[in-house]
Structures are given as C-alpha cells and as structure tokens.
Amino acid sequence: MLRRTFLGTALLSTLLLALAATAWTQGKPPIKVALVAATSGGSALSGEAIKRGLTIAIDEINARGGVLGGSKIELVIRDEEGNPSKGVTAARDVIEREKAVAVFGGLHSPVGLAMLPVFHQLQVPYVGTWAAATNITRNGRTPNFMFRVSANDDIVDHFLAKHVVEKLGKKKPGSSSRTRRGRVQPGGPDEVARQARRPGRRLREVQLERSRHEPQLLRLKNGGADAIVMVANAPEGAQVVKSRAKIGWEVPTISTGASAADASPS
Secondary structure: OHHHHHHHHHHHHHHHHHOOOOOOOOOOOOEEEEEEEOOOHHHHHHHHHHHHHHHHHHHHHHHOOOEOOOEOEEEEEEEOOOOHHHHHHHHHHHHHHOOOOOEEEOOOHHHHHHHHHHHHHHOOOEEEOOOOOHHHOOOOOOOOOEEEOOOOHHHHHHHHHHHHHHHOOOOOEEEEEEOHHHOOOOOOOHHHHHHHOOOOOOOEEEEOOOOOOHHHHHHHHHOOOOEEEEEEOHHHHHHHHHHHHHOOOOOOEEEOHHHHOOOOOO
C-alpha cells in the first residue's frame, strides 16, 4: 500500500510539474503519460509490474475526478525490450507523436542513460521507477528533467557493502557484475570495492561472461572469496546461482533487487 501511494503521489507531482506551463482547451482531452520499459523478453515481468502499479495509481486519480479540473490521465506503453536504441526511438515516439507530458522508465540502466538526451532536448520529465544507475539523475544537467522514485546504485551498493563486511563479517567478498545484452551495470560494484578494501579485507572482482559463469566463479572460489556480491539482472543472476551450485560452492550470495525481480520461467 505504501509503495502504491508513493507511486501515485509521484505520478501526480510529475503531472503538475509537466503541465505547469501548458494550456489545455475547454474540451479537456485526456492527459497522456507514457511507460517506456521492457514488456517482452527476459525482463517482461518487470515491465508488467511497473505497468500494474501505474494503472492502479492512474485509476485511483481518475476515480477522484482526474487532474486540472477534470482531465483524465491516459497511459501509453512502449516496449523497449531492454535495448537502448529502441528505448530512444520509443521515447521520441511517445513524446512527439503521442504528446505524453511525462515518461516513466523501466528496469534497465543502459536504456535510461541512452534516453537521457531525448528528455532534455524535448524538455519532458522522465521518472525512473527501477533503473538504478546513479548518473541517470545525477547527470550535471541544468535544468534536469530526470527524476526517480527508486534507490540509485550508490545507495544500494553502500547498503550491500556494509551488510557484507559489517553484518556478515566477511573478509574477502567476491564481486560479480553483468546486465542483459552484455552491458556491465554502470556504477555497480564500486562501493563494494571501497568497503571491502578497508584494512583487513580484500576484494576479488570478475566480470561475468554472457552464458557460462563457472570459470569466473572458480576464480573467486580459488582466490579465497568468502561471499559473492552480485550486481546483475535476473537472467544473469539465475545463471550465477546455478553455476555456483554446479561447482559446489556454498557461500552467501548478496544481490541487488534486479536479480530477483524479473526472472522468467526456464
């Protein structure tokens, strides 16, 4: 309930910001907002979850009479498939053709980063619901049209690192990172590295290959790693857990939320 209320508040605040300088006709046409997220492929469930949250928030706002004196909100959805170039095309489409006044993003940070110039060029606000790359919102732009309702990588990685080295007491955590489509998560294990390199601790790092993770995990195991800190989306995260079982390595595995958020049945 708290998450839904927060999303509804963010949606309403974003609309008021986007419409502050916009004049509407007496006919009160619907006000369009857009979701540009992965709704197919390995991350389809993440896009579906965001769509459901937005739909609930929009239905509640419309049931209360809409916004700006009675205008209803309408949701437009585009599937970017976790592909940055498709995300850019979709962002332009919903703004220029559909006339969306605000755009909500999906799971993948590379897509959010690729779309960033579009929102600043067209001066339409973007609200990140999941993509965690810190520099999506901390981008040095003034004015800045990029917003978020989820924690960024700096916050999440700091929490993961403190949990591993302080709560679990691990001395040699292993860090692995990978996102879909072969792109390393921006800003992923940096905070883990800073925490793990404190006196008396040592970090082992690997970049995960596209399909087979056993060689990378064996490097961590043979190097004495006593935990795995994983920055990855669900398809890679699932493979890491399976590969860890194959090599018979029983160590704590601490991961970002994306690793458990969008797995499809295999």
